[in-house]
Amino acid sequence: MLWYALRRFVLALPLLVGITFVSFIVIHLAPGDPLEMQMGEMTAESSTQAKQMLREFYGLDKPLPVQYWNWLLRLSRLDFGRSFMPDGRPVLAKIGERLPVTLLLNLVEMIIILALAVPIGILSATRQYSRFDKVTTVFVFVGFATPDFWLALLLMMLFGVQLGWLPISGLRSLNWEYLSFWPQQWDFFSHLILPIVVATFGGLAGFSRYMRQSMLEVIRQDYIQSARAKGLAERVVIGKHALRNAMLPIVTILGLSLPGLIGGSVIVESVFAIPGMGQLMVQSVFQRDYPVIMANLVIVAVLTLLANLVADLSYGLVDPRIRLAGRRGRR
Amino acid sequence: MNRLPARVILVLLLFGGAAALAGCGSEVGGAIEDGPGAASAKPAYGDTLVEAITGNVSGLIPNITADSASHEIGNLLYSGLVKRDRELNLVGDLAESWTFSPDCLQLTFSLRKDVHWHDGQPFTAEDVIFTYQTAIHPKTPTAYREDFRAVESAEVVDPHTVRVTYRKPYAKALQSWGTWMLPRHLLERFVLEGRLRDAPQNWVSPVGTGPYRFKEMRSGEKIVLVANPDFYEGRPYVSRIVYRVIPSQATIFLELKAKGVDTAGLTALQYRRQTEYPAFRKAYWKFRYPSNAYTYLGFNLKDPRFTDKRVRHAFAHAINKGELIEGVRMGMGRDATGPYKPGTWAYNPEVARYPYDLQRARRLLAEAGWTTRNGEGLLVKDGQPFTFTLLTNQGNDERKKIAEIVQASLKELGVGVEIRVLEWASFLKEYVKKRRFDAIILGWGIGLDPDQYEIWHSSKTGPDELNVISFSNAEVDRLLEQGRQSCREVERKKYYSRIQEILADEQPIVFLYFPDALPAVSRRVSGIVESPNGIRFNFTEWYVPTALQRYTSE
């Protein structure tokens, strides 16, 4: 196991280089031009000249492999460069001011989703076709099929405009600076309630359905039946034996969702005017702000590799029969 | 507040569409029952005005940015030598007065002597020269260099006098000095090193001469400005302005209803259908005036089918403009007959018009050789059915709807249209710049000066240039050259009138409409005047009567 993890770690580096290389090339070759986007439409000579100047300044005049190599060299010093936008700020500063909010929102959402979805999944599996099962099924699918912006605007109209209980958008009220400590915390938190509700509602379906389905699968297995036959309490059977084995898909899905923690939902962020990663990334992509796009890609790549490795290792914990190192081999 | 050089507006338009331009309009439009300008109480200092912007600013030195948010904020932080008054005339701002030499080649400004930068340093002729040098410095990434290319020299005569010499008469000379003046004592180092963007003044501590000073910015959240007590025209009444960044138009509207923001540009649908109830009318002033932008259907004139004028005329007759304006803007727009806004001095109403007339359109197409129809009902010539692709950019629903209506209209004629909506960056780079299109729906922002050399001159058809439809007409070329080299309005009016006649006759594009700007402003604000120059030109005179003030500032 340790050996396996170590090997994956060592292999991760060249893989990372490979992934970033392919992505770098595709991002730069795709239609669009960062200079075009930030200078707007300009007039002939002056623009060609100014663009040429910027092109050299950004190193965009060099062949792509050279550009990549330079980027990689800088990356090795953990230097993500500066944004191509007119503000020209360091990429890390830009990401740094956006990441905390996104991370906070996503973590809270993830915890709530897991806390609700896993029990829903287990209960609706153990009581298959009960009323509870049917109601929650419809409920989670309604959440999944409801477009985020729709629910968001509806809630804003109700709680923000009609009732006036919650702020509509933004992160802080205008008078935030003049509040004392606890009211400040509440003010901030109250701005996050609606976004969290929207994202959570949409996210319930995934985990609860996987949980339910794999629980159903496990319950039918012979060893669960025999555990029951042995007269073990249902709680023990489900909670101890079945649950662990049923966690396999959940572990996989968790692994796949982990990198998403740093990516915000664009729709939720822009409807609620939350300055998070989602907005930053969309803007960067539309403006072809390559340094920001690549920095985000590196972070996502590292998280993806890590998350999938952790998931692979966790399989062994969930189901001890799984041996990834391949010692058994295929005869 | 109209300090934008012509090209800026041009830039903006290609970008976002009309919404960004709310605030520079003309011709008093919608009847407001009780005038917002009618002062009900005494002007008072204080209160905060909360405005919404849809995007983060890309920098605080507007001379090197191209987005509407940073220009709007830049207009309050900085000022220029001249500005536009309510009747759109150029009047002195930082300049007390100016004189042209008789040959129009020399322009001399006398500057106000009582102006200080926000950091207390005096504003002098050196700063004017510096702003000019910044614009022409090869390492300055600015879109406004073109305005100063005609300048031969600019020199300090004395600390409060600047003399500019032009190579040849340049019609936009005066207007171009409305650009935002930059402080030499803070920025010179950065300009010389080609690092203007890195200057702290571009992100955390801008210093200008304008009516408002920078207080703070939370990236992606808000920008706060406070009144400049030493403003040379007197301290503005509203003490604080908070720009909230709210990307979604729907959210801005909800915030408006909940009084979370004080002003917002309304969409046509909101103006007509969602703001007519009493509570809203009681809380907000609504304004309506045409913006400085028009939307058009453009043909690629390199395409042999569109080189035939009769085809273009047929299309113009087949599109019911009235219905189109009703359909995409709920009627909130004005018919365009050419590239100038009705009511401005250069506008010529005596041009050919193309009323909706399908019979005539069919006849014109038949004359052009499109006589037979194939099995699908499409017109055929030389074995080829008449179908083309109509491109427009993503993110502008209005243009998408226009495309859909145009498609339905041309179907009546037997012309097949395939619509494609493309992401802006690739649309621009892969299709517009490379001229890889049959027809496009786009908009142009028009400057306050009628010079449109960049758009219509036949020398401006290169990939980076703005004559995207490849229009070429010798007479128009000559008139454009004459128009930009004359500094007498009467003379210029003749040239531009003629240009409009030719354009109307040629129909290189089908001019569709000037959308209306539809701002709403909280009723607690008084002193707003609707004018040919929109409502924001006298922003510093807006005030909230003491009894109505909502926020205590500081």
Place this chain on the structure above:
Amino acid sequence: MRAFGRAFAKNRLALVGGAIVFGLAVLAILAPVISPRDPNRPNIKKILDPPSAAHALGTDQLGRDVLSRMLYGARVSLAVGFVSVGIATAIGIALGSAAGYHGGLVDALIMRLVDLMLVFPRFFLLLAVLAFLKPSIWTIMVVIGLTGWMGVTRLVRAEFLSLKEREFVVWSQSVGASGFRVIWRHILPNAMAPVLVAMTLGIPAAILTESGLSFLGLGVQPPFASWGNILNEGKDTIEIAWWLSLYPGLAILLTVLSYNLLGEGIRDALDPRLRQAIGRFVTRGR
């Protein structure tokens, strides 16, 4: 197979689900016949009319009949949902079972490909694709399918990692069953549970992705309707024209619920005891 059929037929809910899926498909196919109006013809005099006798589901921002647009949109959305998820699932099952069953180098290679695809900036890939391909419903289905298989692959692989160590698999390997036979007959039927969930969840996701792609110029271009597009256009008018977002929303919900029931039925029918029978059938059929 007959056993499967019988088990499936006994499941009333599954039948209901199947019937709805079938019914929606019929409506979509018959759209040109049953649509009350031309779905693409603007009518400026009827902008945003609420549901009425003339327009059962109201009209949209250009005065077009929403019911007709929903019917035509069903053709796009149902096809995209079904086919792209089908493509993704097929790839996912093939790669996932190969990786999980063989392990070692095969597993390593496939999983690293998954990592690459997960990280790869999809937006730019789409832009690149756009430069070569014309927008069509086939492009959309293929693009969504080819960029959406990674989850299924990892899910299937995880199941395989676990299942291949079970007694019944080890036993059949020891009696010399071929790899394909073991995978197909013994492991796969037991690994289907998460795949069915992924498919059910994938369908509405694909339907909404389609409308996301149309803004890149890759999806269904205006004036043609899809449920996702109608929904999107309804975004600005929620306050005054709820019907523009509610009906397509309901249609998507109905679709996902009925696919879910169908999936339940399939899974129930895939009861362990029955799986043997299917395996036998499939192997023989080969």
